[in-house]
Structure formats: C-alpha cells, structure tokens
Amino acid sequence: xxxxxxxxxxxxxxxxxxxxxxxxxxxxxxxxxxxxxxxxxxxxxxxxxxxxxxxxxxxxxxxxxxxxxxxxxxxxxxxxxxxxxxxxxxxxxxxxxxxxxxxxxxxxxxxxxxxxxxxxxxxxxxxxxxxxxxxxxxxxxxxxxxxxxxxxxxxxxxxxxxxxxxxxxxxxxxxxxxxxxxxxxxxxxxxxxxxxxxxxxxxxxxxxxxxxxxxxxxxxxxxxxxxxxxxxxxxxxxxxxxxxxxxxxxxxxxxxxxxxxxxxxxxxxxxxxxxxxxxxxxxxxxxxxxxxxxxxxxxxxxxxxxxxxxxxxxxxxxxxxxxx
Numbered sequence: 258x259x260x261x262x263x264x265x266x267x268x269x270x271x272x273x274x275x276x277x278x279x280x281x282x283x284x285x286x287x288x289x290x291x292x293x294x295x296x297x298x299x300x301x302x303x304x305x306x307x308x309x310x311x312x313x314x315x316x317x318x319x320x321x322x323x324x325x326x327x328x329x330x331x332x333x334x335x336x337x338x339x340x341x342x343x344x345x346x347x348x349x350x351x352x353x354x355x356x357x358x359x360x361x362x363x364x365x366x367x368x369x370x371x372x373x374x375x376x377x378x379x380x381x382x383x384x385x386x387x388x389x390x391x392x393x394x395x396x397x398x399x400x401x402x403x404x405x406x407x408x409x410x411x412x413x414x415x416x417x418x419x420x421x422x423x424x425x426x427x428x429x430x431x432x433x434x435x436x437x438x439x440x441x442x443x444x445x446x447x448x449x450x451x452x453x454x455x456x457x458x459x460x461x462x463x464x465x466x467x468x469x470x471x472x473x474x475x476x477x478x479x480x481x482x483x484x485x486x487x488x489x490x491x492x493x494x495x496x497x498x499x500x501x502x503x504x505x506x507x508x509x510x511x512x513x514x515x516x517x518x519x520x521x522x523x524x525x526x527x528x529x530x531x532x533x534x535x536x537x538x539x540x541x542x543x544x545x546x547x548x549x550x551x552x553x554x555x556x557x558x559x560x561x562x563x564x565x566x567x568x569x570x571x572x573x574x575x576x577x578x579x580x581x
Contacts, residue, residue, distance in 0.1 A: 260569025271354040271363070279324050286326030299581060301334075303535050303557045304458045304485035306420055308390050310334035310577040311552065315539050315560040316394035316423065316462075320370065322377040329389045332574030337560070338377060339394030340425045341415070343407045345373035346398055349430060356566065357501035357512070361543065363563045365492070366508030368430045369396050374411050381418045392460070393419035399431050409449040416457040424450055424484075427464035427491035429509045435464055440474050447482035458485040465490035465515065465522045465540060469529075472522060476529040486535040488560065489526045490519050493540075512563040516541030520554060527555035543568060545579030552580065 266274040301308045313335035314328055322338040329336060348370025355364045371377070374395065381391070395411035397404035408424060415422055426437040426446065437446050450459060461484045463475050479487055492509025499514060519540030526536055538556035542548050543564035551559050559580075565572055 260571065263569065267356070267358070270352065271356050272351065275318075275354065279319060282319075282324035282327030282331075284327075286324055286328070286330060301558065303537075304421065304460070306390055306458060308334045308558060309388070311558050311580045312548070312573050312577045313337060313390070313392070313537070313558055313560040314573070315562040316340055316392070316425065317365070317367075318562055318565075320377075321372045322380040322393075325381070325384060325387060325391065329387060331570050332577055333389060334577065335390035335392055335420075335558070335560075337392035337394050337423060338381075339371065339423070340369050340396040340428065341371050341374040341377050341393065341411060342369050342396050342398045343374060343401070343411055344398050345376070346370065346400075353508070355501075355503040355506050355508075357499060357503050358567075359500040360504075360512065360514055361564075361567045362499065362501070362510060362512030362514050363566060364503060364506045364508045364510050366430045366506070368399065369428065374414055378414060378418050390420045391418075392421045392423055394423040394425050394462070396425045396428065396431065397434065404434075404437065405446050405449050408446055409453040412450045412459070413453040416453070416455045419457065421458040421460055421485070422450075422454060423460040423462050423488060425462045425491070427462050429464070429466075429492060429494045435466075438463055438467060438471065438475055440478050443475065443478040444482060447478060447484060451483050460484065460486045460488055460537070462488040462491055463522075463526075465493045465518045466495060467522070469525055472525045473529040476526055476534060480530070480533055484534070486537055486557075487526055487530070488537045488539055489523045490540050493518060511540065512567075513541055513543060516543075516547065520551065523551060523554050523556060542576075544572070545576050548576045548580060
C-alpha cells in the first residue's frame with residue numbers, strides 16, 4: 258500500500274530515509290501536534306500503567322529520544338526509545354540497514370548506535386509533556402567489561418524518566434549479548450536491574466530464536482526477578498524464504514516474514530507464564546487483522562516498527578481504532 262512520500266523516501270538509502278523521517282517527526286512535534294488518539298480507544302492497564310491504546314512503537318526507530326512528541330502525534334499509545342547504552346557508540350559500519358521491499362521486511366545490523374543514555378535523558382527532561390506512555394530501552398556497550406553493571410547503571414539513570422524500562426538482551430548485533438537470555442546469567446542481570454529500578458516497571462525483551470525450553474527459562478527468570486512484562490519478540494537471525502537481493506545480509510530480520518514465528522513464540526510464552534506475566538507482542542504486525550490475532554493469542558499490547566516503512570504513518574492510528 259503506497260502512502261504520500263513513500264517514493265521520495267524509497268529513493269534514499271534506508272538509513273538516510275530513517276534519519277529524514279526522525280528529523281521530520283521532530284520538527285512536527287515541535288509545532289505542538291495533536292497527541293495520542295482521543296476517542297479512538299480505551300485506556301488499557303498493563304503492569305500498573307495506563308496505556309491510551311494497545312499500540313506501541315518498538316525500540317529502534319527513535320534511538321535518542323529526538324522525536325517522541327511527533328511519534329505520539331501519529332497515534333501511538335506508547336513510544337519506546339533506544340536502545341540506549343551507558344556510553345555513546347557509533348554502531349556497526351555502514352551500510353547496516355536494508356529494505357527487503359519484495360518481502361515487506363527489513364534487515365538491520367545497526368549495533369546499538371546511539372548518543373548515550375545521558376544525552377537521551379536530557380532530551381526527555383526537556384520535553385514539555387507527553388500524552389502517552391514512554392518506555393526506555395537499555396542495553397550494554399559492545400566493549401563493556403561488565404555488562405550487568407552497564408545495564409544496572411542505565412536502569413538507575415533512566416528510572417525517573419520513563420514510565421517503564423525495557424531490558425534488551427535479544428539484539429543479534431552485539432556479539433555475545435543474547436547469551437544473557439539464559440539462566441543463571443539472566444537471573445544475575447535481572448536481579449541487578451530490579452535493585453536499581455526503584456518503583457519503575459521493568460520489561461524484558463527476548464528473541465524469537467529461543468526454543469521452547471529457552472522461552473520457559475526466560476519466563477521463569479522474569480517472574481522470579483519481579484519483571485513486570487515480557488516483550489515477545491526482537492528480530493530474528495533465521496532466514497525464511499526471501500525474495501529480495503538483500504536476503505543474505507547479516508543482521509536481524511524484521512517485518513512480514515517474522516509474522517508466524519513471532520506469533521508462535523507469543524503462544525509459547527503465554528503457555529509458559531500461565532497468565533502470570535503480561536505479554537507484549539512484536540514482530541510482523543502490519544495491520545489491524547494481525548494485531549487482533551496477537552491480542553487473541555494472549556498479548557495485552559502490540560508493538561510495531563518495520564511495517565511503518567511499507568504501510569506509512571497512519572498505521573498506528575488504524576490499528577488503535579480497530580482494537581477499540
């Protein structure tokens with residue numbers, strides 16, 4: 258489905274188009290755009306937080322919290338910024354972001370490129386207000402000598418700025434990061450973050466590449482360490498049948514090809530948690546029908562990102578209305 262400006266954005270390489278979109282949303286937000294949907298949806302309480310609607314923006318688009326107001330103006334009930342690391346880092350060499358238009362997909366190997374958590378928190382502190390829920394997604398620097406300490410310090414710093422914080426141990430683009438999804442390493446990490454968060458809700462984001470035992474272990478670790486919700490899931494390193502010339506690029510795959518895998522992992526997480534842990538579904542959600550399928554499968558909320566590339570900026574509001 259085409260949308261205004263799609264042709265212009267697709268004429269640019271993917272990362273340049275991404276930066277242009279953030280710049281435009283930042284400028285739009287500065288004009289005082291109307292914020293999250295009014296009359297489109299009902300408040301949804303998850304993890305003690307009142308979400309204006311069930312549709313959130315997944316981390317990865319607004320890495321440095323530059324365009325939060327503009328993103329709320331698109332109709333998102335929640336915007337998750339980041340992933341943020343303790344120290345600034347440039348990320349992986351370019352090119353590192355690829356559109357797979359034939360597959361309605363994206364491959365990225367960005368590598369947690371961001372200006373550091375202090376810079377993002379300064380942006381958030383300067384905001385005059387916000388109409389939706391703000392999540393702050395945190396990770397570890399690639400060259401960190403103590404990743405658990407990195408996460409805990411990020412949580413401590415961000416705890417008074419976000420409505421919730423997300424522990425991202427599921428990016429495939431930082432070597433060794435996904436090892437933290439397994440016990441006992443995950444327990445050590447979550448316990449440290451729990452001690453640092455004060456009263457701010459903590460969410461955990463996991464990969465769709467975990468097997469059933471891995472899902473069960475992550476769910477049990479989350480429950481044992483007082484995690485408030487589980488985001489299922491991040492990008493995948495698996496490669497289903499793809500048509501694009503970029504299919505062989507290294508990195509995490511997102512978009513339509515992730516749809517069935519993300520749904521399957523949501524169901525596994527629901528079964529493993531027995532309803533004891535709220536679930537947020539991400540991956541391959543590209544419209545109201547798929548969002549409804551995730552809610553029916555046990556998700557309390559949904560998150561989107563890659564589908565915006567192909568469906569345009571009206572997608573969040575369309576899904577929010579459909580889920581009323």
